[in-house]
Amino acid sequence: MAATKSERGDKLQAAVMYPLDWLEERSGIVGGIRYFLFRNVPRDSSWWHTLGSATLTAFLVQLVTGVILAMYYKPSPAEAHSSIEHIQHDLWGGWLVRGMHRWGASVFIILMFMHMGRVFLFGAYKYPRELNWIVGVLILATGLFEGLTGYLLPFDQTAYWATVVAVNINGTAPFVGPYLATVLRGGAEIGPDTLARFYSIHMLLVPGALIALIGLHLYLVVRLGITSPPWSKEAAGVEPDDEPPPARSGLVQPGPRAAGVRRRPTE
């Protein structure tokens, strides 16, 4: 009885493994994914270290909802706003997907800043990760540019005048400003081509740049590994058990851990 069960188990395992092995042998992709997902990280990495993944998730939400919105949106001055109204009020689920894209944009930006703050406060931008900080700043700038170009697309009064002001602010940059503004507008004034231009930049040009930059960012994260938090005893080369347990900064009394309960199992 037991023998047949394990025999069936072996067959099942073989059936599952066969396509994976087939793929792995020809592409190495299974090993690659395992390397990416199961790489070692410092033992004391914390929830703060998840802000980067959260930002990536927010970006993926923007990608998916944006692609779907593009199925219904019409980037022409005469139709843009009515197509947004159509998405919002007539189509099934349109309000939800557009809401996800609209609010998700703010979430993406906020998470980027929080992730940046974590990296700064943990000192994770230092050698050898300076280049990844620079790539991160480029991601921030392109992300903000996504916000700027996306803001015009509903094409209501707020969108129009906010874009007028934003483009004119770009126009005050020394020397290149007037030309930059003309390139952004596709003319001397906001005209019939400006909306489609912003739409193309918003959904093709800048997302492409963002995907490339995020790929580079992740490559550097995997290559260099992530940092321990600044309070890490392990990274400081101190054996955890030689030290008294970390003092908790309770307002009134130290927490139970500080009173003698060890946080880590003894090795």
Add this chain to the structure above:
Amino acid sequence: MEERPGDDRQQLPPPSLWPVGFAVGVVCLLVGLVISWPVAAIGAAIALVFGFLWARDVTGRPTAAAPPPDEAAARPEPVTGERFPRSRFLEGATLGLGAVIGAIVTLPAAGFALLPGFLKQKAHNVDLGPISDFEENKWKIVTFARDVTNPNVSRRTAFVRNNGLLDGVPSFTVISNRCAHVGCPVQPGGPVFEKDEKTVKTDNGDVLITPVLPAAGFICPCHGGSYDQEGNRIAGPPVRGLDRYEFDIVNGRLILGDLYSVLKVEGSGKTAKIEKVELHGPGQHADGPESWLYPLQPPH
């Protein structure tokens, strides 16, 4: 810095506090730019001093540890071989050919993306209807489509006043409502008589004419820029006065032409002396040292 044997960590300059002072100086400089020049000057001085100290700290050490010059001189001569081998020719040819193909594909696409905005920017003259709709010395808000084929994105507003005859020709003041700060629409500082609104049919579509009494000049709702009735800046962030339209009288009708920027208007009405310059974008200085930052304007 002491050299320990077997120490393969990167040799970094020791931590220094100068960047902190430099940052404080930069912050002080930026705050000063907003609130007052002396604060900015103090900030710049602090930033300069600390920046110098920091730079000296960072650059001072490696030069001390630089290899002695005779070591460089002792480097071996490059090995002399075939002067231009075949593999190098093929390598260069591949890269060069790739670059040519890349340029053939990229340049027209980039040109198509960037150049049309600078070319064929034809000005649209706008017919605002018979001048009998504009009583002498009365202000009107005139709303029209600059480009009748694209009325959605070319609706513009001008403030128009008939100044009466000057040398037998009707004189008009035609002020654009685009604020010289960042381009919001300025509003008249006074009552708008909406019930006397009038629509004039022209070749250029419907032109809306509304009487107005801008007793307090023109005020921008966005950031509070304010202008007098001639469009001179009185207060707020704008860098110059309001732009104006060229105009022409053809068969008794008022025709608007191109926009131009104005440095200063002295006097008022038909005897006003207007210092014209080429049209500048909002927020771009047209006179003074700041105007050197915008030496060339793209075609409008």
